[in-house]
Amino acid sequence: xxxxxxxxxxxxxxxxxxxxxxxxxxxxxxxxxxxxxxxxxxxxxxxxxxxxxxxxxxxxxxxxxxxxxxxxxxxxxxxxxxxxxxxxxxxxxxxxxxxxxxxxxxxxxxxxxxxxxxxxxxxxxxxxxxxxxxxxxxxxxxxxxxxxxxxxxxxxxxxxxxxxxxxxxxxxxxxxxxxxxxxxxxxxxxxxxxxxxxxxxxxxxxxxxxxxxxxxxxxxxxxxxxxxxxxxxxxxxxxxxxxxxxxxxxxxxxxxxxxxxxxxxxxxx
Amino acid sequence: xxxxxxxxxxxxxxxxxxxxxxxxxxxxxxxxxxxxxxxxxxxxxxxxxxxxxxxxxxxxxxxxxxxxxxxxxxxxxxxxxxxxx
Ligand SMILES: Nc1ncnc2c1ncn2[C@@H]1O[C@H](COP(=O)(O)OP(=O)(O)O)[C@@H](O)[C@H]1O
Ligand SMILES: [Mg+2]
Numbered sequence: 001x002x003x004x005x006x007x008x009x010x011x012x013x014x015x016x017x018x019x020x021x022x023x024x025x026x027x028x029x030x031x032x033x034x035x036x037x038x039x040x041x042x043x044x045x046x047x048x049x050x051x052x053x054x055x056x057x058x059x060x061x062x063x064x065x066x067x068x069x070x071x072x073x074x075x076x077x078x079x080x081x082x083x084x085x086x087x088x089x090x091x092x093x094x095x096x097x098x099x100x101x102x103x104x105x106x107x108x109x110x111x112x113x114x115x116x117x118x119x120x121x122x123x124x125x126x127x128x129x130x131x132x133x134x135x136x137x138x139x140x141x142x143x144x145x146x147x148x149x150x151x152x153x154x155x156x157x158x159x160x161x162x163x164x165x166x167x168x169x170x171x172x173x174x175x176x177x178x179x180x181x182x183x184x185x186x187x188x189x190x191x192x193x194x195x196x197x198x199x200x201x202x203x204x205x206x207x208x209x210x211x212x213x214x215x216x217x218x219x220x221x222x223x224x225x226x227x228x229x230x231x232x233x234x235x236x237x238x239x240x241x242x243x244x245x246x247x248x249x250x251x252x253x254x255x256x257x258x259x260x261x262x263x264x265x266x267x268x269x
Numbered sequence: 270x271x272x273x274x275x276x277x278x279x280x281x282x283x284x285x286x287x288x289x290x291x292x293x294x295x296x297x298x299x300x301x302x303x304x305x306x307x308x309x310x311x312x313x314x315x316x317x318x319x320x321x322x323x324x325x326x327x328x329x330x331x332x333x334x335x336x337x338x339x340x341x342x343x344x345x346x347x348x349x350x351x352x353x354x
Pocket of ligand 2: 121
């Protein structure tokens, strides 16, 4: 059985690629054979975040068009066993992604024994984003505590519920998980940022995790390493908790409260 | 929260954001989108009105509302200030 998880948001720049890289790495680290696919045709980025940009030979569209074989196209991660990256095409146009083509690749991954396929969606609600979510069994809705991101997440939820394959077939709906990223408890406490409760009540989706705003994310991307591998980083631990919850474990939320300051800090903070 | 904050009590922007989103999302959920024919109908109504009065392109506002009982079209036509008196 392989499970297809789309990482989506509607809005751009909220942390989908960061999340896809970390979730896929975390699943593989736990011993699950995992492939992460970049659906952002024309604007490939996942390869950079995963640090394998110089090893790209063939891409998703080559594979769909039968110009390359699966084992020539997948890039095997050098750090994490059981982790493979399928890069997007940088040059072809988006129309090359067809439902039939994507279905063919997903079926092949399934028969190769992949347990998880993580689909990194492009921004927007057009063809590329629709294709990324169409075959999903589960969806991680990446949302920043910010008005436009919350509205766009609500839009993409509507699309998941009406235009995914599961919705079209009228079977079980896509399982939705809310992941709040770039959360800053200090600004929330000051009333400057929507809280976890605000966002999850507005979207009414079960919360799978909260990733704090963290400088480590940029540094990890500078180095071409998924942030989850920077193990003492708060963001890494928050991603690890989220994966545990995705796999059915119970974990308390961490890094969602302001660190208590001393007396001086409290008076003048 | 610092001591200084106690003396400035502006409304918190986070709660303004929440209120705005509550409205927006409720609107987005209102039984799906308005019918496709709405823009064309709006254009046609403007043409009909123009047979009698000169009105601008934005003279006709149409709001579509879907409730449990029925669908409603709310039509607002403004004829411009000149004709008012
Ligand atoms: N938790 C976080 N803390 C700080 N910066 C983050 C965090 N998550 C993402 N970012 C930054 O936000 C930007 C957009 O992230 P990315 O994953 O590329 O978003 P998307 O794929 O949704 O467009 C990047 O510069 C990334 O480093
Ligand atoms: Mg991205």
